[in-house]
Amino acid sequence: MEKLLEVKNLKVSFFTDLGETQAVKDAGFAIEKGDFFGIVGESGSGKSVTTKSILRLGTSNCKVLGGEILFKGEDILKKNAAELREIRGGEIAMIFQDSLSALNPVYTVGSKMVELIRRHTKMSKAEAKKRAVELLAAVGITDPEKSMKSYPHELSGGMRQRVMIAMAMSSNPQILIADEPTTALDVTIQAQILHLLLDLQKKNGMSIILITHDLGVVAQTCKRVAVMCGGYVVEEGAVEDIFLHPGHPYTQH
Ligand SMILES: Nc1ncnc2c1ncn2[C@@H]1O[C@H](COP(=O)(O)OP(=O)(O)OP(=O)(O)O)[C@@H](O)[C@H]1O
Ligand SMILES: [Mg+2]
Numbered sequence: 001m002e003k004l005l006e007v008k009n010l011k012v013s014f015f016t017d018l019g020e021t022q023a024v025k026d027a028g029f030a031i032e033k034g035d036f037f038g039i040v041g042e043s044g045s046g047k048s049v050t051t052k053s054i055l056r057l058g059t060s061n062c063k064v065l066g067g068e069i070l071f072k073g074e075d076i077l078k079k080n081a082a083e084l085r086e087i088r089g090g091e092i093a094m095i096f097q098d099s100l101s102a103l104n105p106v107y108t109v110g111s112k113m114v115e116l117i118r119r120h121t122k123m124s125k126a127e128a129k130k131r132a133v134e135l136l137a138a139v140g141i142t143d144p145e146k147s148m149k150s151y152p153h154e155l156s157g158g159m160r161q162r163v164m165i166a167m168a169m170s171s172n173p174q175i176l177i178a179d180e181p182t183t184a185l186d187v188t189i190q191a192q193i194l195h196l197l198l199d200l201q202k203k204n205g206m207s208i209i210l211i212t213h214d215l216g217v218v219a220q221t222c223k224r225v226a227v228m229c230g231g232y233v234v235e236e237g238a239v240e241d242i243f244l245h246p247g248h249p250y251t252q253h
Contacts, residue, residue: 003070004207005031005054005092005175010067012049012058023049025231027067031175031224035207036198038218038239041228047211050228051177055088071175090120093168097180099160103152109136109163110148113170120171135166140196158189165196169204176200177209182217194221219243 012024024046031037039047052058054069054076069076076087088094096102104112113132117123123131129148136144139162152160161181168176178197182190198221201208210222218225218239225242227235235247 002033003030004033004035004072006068006070007050007054008068008070010050010053010069011065012046012053013063013065014059015061015063022231023062024053027226027228027231027233029226029233029236031207031209033174033207034201034205036201036221036223037207037209038222038225039209039211039228040213040215040218040225043213045228046231047228048179051094051179051209051211054177055092055094056084057088057094089116089168090171091173092175092177093171093173094177094179095161095164095168095181097183099157099164099184100152102164103160105152107151108148109150109152109155113148113163113167116167117170131170132166135169136163138169139163139166139200140192141166156189157185158193161185161189161193162196165193165200169200172204173206175207175209177211179211180213181210183213190217197221215243 008028010024010027014021014023027046027050039051041047049058049062053064056076064077071087071092079087110129110132113135114125114128117128117131132148133144136147141147141159141162147155147159147163155163182193185193194217197208197210200206212218222239224237225239226233227242235242
């Protein structure tokens with residue numbers, strides 16, 4: 001099968017007054033079209049830095065020192081700023097754990113969604129509004145018209161995460177990267193959000209990269225998984241294989 005995204009020998013460091021921190025030493029994995037791909041590993045193992053590098057979202061003191069990130073065969077690391085803007089929030093979208101700080105508190109959900117939709121399409125304001133309502137309904141928000149008029153703090157954590165997913169879906173991405181999207185939520189809501197991601201992945205045929213600490217979540221949702229440890233991807237494969245024949249201590253319990 002054709003590889004949609006291939007990360008090869010990625011190396012990322014942070015530079016501070018104290019010197020260099022090698023956050024990612026050698027990370028590599030490949031994602032196919034329609035994959036539900038998990039990235040697991042202990043805290044600090046480099047999961048977020050690796051996935052943020054895919055979208056070049058690192059802070060100014062964060063440098064990619066080596067490797068390749070091939071999206072449809074082209075190296076994202078060689079793209080210019082304009083090309084990156086097209087990919088980021090377009091063909092590849094990302095959602096984070098902390099939906100409250102990711103959403104701008106001064107804009108209503110509707111105004112932010114209309115802006116996002118119009119950034120990637122030529123829709124009129126009215127058309128974009130209609131599309132926003134459809135997207136909110138598609139992520140299971142029961143009264144989308146009302147939510148359009150809400151400010152982020154007026155919504156529950158689960159609702160906000162649904163809004164984040166609707167926003168990410170607004171550009172019809174080929175890859176959705178979800179970094180611990182459910183850790184801040186209680187167990188029932190967590191299950192609903194995972195269910196929603198599975199549903200969207202099936203309906204839209206997009207690929208999802210799900211970053212989590214929770215091996216149970218991976219077993220329930222992912223087809224394939226990469227295990228990170230100390231800046232390295234130490235294992236990559238089908239979920240059944242990794243969980244049945246774990247080669248690395250992290251997956252052995
Ligand atoms: N802004 C930063 N400045 C300096 N070092 C950083 C910064 N962000 C991350 N790091 C370093 O990179 C390493 C990997 O961090 P990363 O956030 O990718 O871990 P993670 O696997 O996502 O952990 P968690 O599960 O806790 O989210 C950390 O151990 C840390 O030393
Ligand atoms: Mg992280």
